[in-house]
Amino acid sequence: MEWEELARELSQTTDSKIVLLVMDGVGGLPAKGRSELEAARKPNLDELAKGGVCGVSDPVFMGITPGSGPAHLALFGYDPLKFQLGRGILEALGSGVEVGRNDLVARGNFATFKGGLIADRRAGRIPTEENVRICAYLNAHLPKRDGVEVEVFPGKEHRFVARFTAEGLADALTDADPQKEGKPRLPTSAIVPEAAKAAAIVNRFLDDLTDVLKGEPKANTALLRGFSKFPSIPTMQELFKIRPAAIANYPMYKGLAKLLGMTVMDVGGETADLFDSLEKSYKDYDFFYIHYKRTDSAGEDGKFDAKVAAIEALDKFIPRLVALNPDVLVVTSDHSTPSALSGHSWHPNPFVLVSITAGVDDVTEFTERACGKGLLGRFRALYAMPLMLAHSLKLKKFGA
């Protein structure tokens, strides 16, 4: 019996409230002996560590560096090795493209087609403004085909997302991408017979697109990869009997939250907006996911000091969380983003849980090193959700 089945069986609705604050990528590595968290002045986060119990969590398991998708899935109680989201879905979510149950999405590249061959798989990395213009033109001029709606959404430079809406689409499709330059265009093909309809629709779209764009000097054809349908994944309501809300302002996290059945709040781009939104919606939901992006962005940019500043900036808002007095308050990261590595890493996340049932340990600081000595020990992030549900008394006893 896996956690997912157990959750369905044991979860119960209560009035208690859970607040999960994700400081994206907050875990780091030392520079001159101190990590970003160790270098930051963050009295309020340290106060949480003093009052709660701490630990460190692995997003997938030791050594595995996760993308944001799997890392968040784990924190939300979904085994990231079981529920895998296709690249197309993640790209669509990241671009703010809405994806419904009948939709098939794919990641696209505009490319240059010359003398019957793909001359440039990235269309000379056309400027994003060009991409926006071309996508608008395509959406206006692609011929209408019976029973199918297609829309393209511009991304950065040569990248876009294509969304196909029709009955009976399947995503078992090979990439429509020859992978190398100097080769002819490659149509997609169905990996299973049920995907034949989708393959035909996609290939007709690619022909139509190439025809519509034949006057463009660079972006005159397209490659498509990572075909994905809306994944079949149970909602958080189904699994945990909670009313979840997401407070985030980046498309990827909003999209993922929506996929899992969360109500996604409309929030502005300032850090204060996250907390305003929480206070405003606090009475209407019982699980709040708050996403703070700046720690990750600074880490990705390799900027130690900016990451320290992002931690210190967030720290000032912690009293507003505490003032709401949630039954369970957790602060952690989805994955580490050490500025020393300028990217995601496999290092475990510092984790603090505050609740009247938390128990005690001797941790007095919210840092990797200190959390590593906490009562929660080292655990898979998948167990964050059972832990939060338990401390909010939302899980019944297993067995008699």
Added chain:
Amino acid sequence: MEWEELARELSQTTDSKIVLLVMDGVGGLPAKGRSELEAARKPNLDELAKGGVCGVSDPVFMGITPGSGPAHLALFGYDPLKFQLGRGILEALGSGVEVGRNDLVARGNFATFKGGLIADRRAGRIPTEENVRICAYLNAHLPKRDGVEVEVFPGKEHRFVARFTAEGLADALTDADPQKEGKPRLPTSAIVPEAAKAAAIVNRFLDDLTDVLKGEPKANTALLRGFSKFPSIPTMQELFKIRPAAIANYPMYKGLAKLLGMTVMDVGGETADLFDSLEKSYKDYDFFYIHYKRTDSAGEDGKFDAKVAAIEALDKFIPRLVALNPDVLVVTSDHSTPSALSGHSWHPNPFVLVSITAGVDDVTEFTERACGKGLLGRFRALYAMPLMLAHSLKLKKFGA
């Protein structure tokens, strides 16, 4: 999705180097309040603990005492509950018998056959020299059979290994051993139809052997158990895209390493030979497994002081490892061998990992007690390999 699949997907070849030093059985138990590691003067190992991160690892899971086979498989990134090696294979590896893909091996006992019954299942534990003589005689006098090669290899006292080489052998065979004295000889039988050929070959061999040895007073027949073919196990190259080398001087470890695709170095019996070999081959491989046996031997003999001395002796060579400046250096044991128990045990292994991406903890000594407080926490030894690969940047990101 399991680690094995994930490894195939995420691993990538890089120039970075990993050195894994296995101090066989180094974990122990206290006598007069201090374990063997706590009693030993080992400044260089402690220095590693200071500079790296520590933890304790369970070879299989808590409470399970592993043999050397499963314990090493786990450290090499193979789930020991999934990849099980037959006793015949382990016996063969332990005796230095080469085993190829067409070979079937079994553990043998010489036995005494009298009046149509097995009178002694161990042939009165004949001296090893007798065994050597009898095996040589058998290899010279067993009748040749078409399409089959058979060879016997002497072990200690009455034990030997039999190796059958032919096309289409299978190892689904019952033991050719009546288990009790006073019973008739028992032929093997095929558990599945595909093993019928192997059963016939084995039984004819047992008849031939009994015929050839009929003049012997004690060792005049044989029993065979644990039939095993070369296991179907992916190599470390396949799984991890590394070029692995094994620096070990006991047959069992060399054999196991070979089975997993490692290049096995020819090394002498002195501790210094291990490090000479490492230095000589350092440029040619990117993963080095170094096996130090003396800690285990002393533990098996129940000799606390000898085990302390073995730790101290090894400690002097640690600077030679450090001087090579590998991207990842791990020192751990495959399993514990407390001298108080004179054998393998289920206690977790102290583990230290040194790397510029290691992160920090407050551990300053390489002991069971100190490692238990390290940032790595307590983990299954199976995760040592993803951890080593991650810290040497040999694993790509999982998902987006």
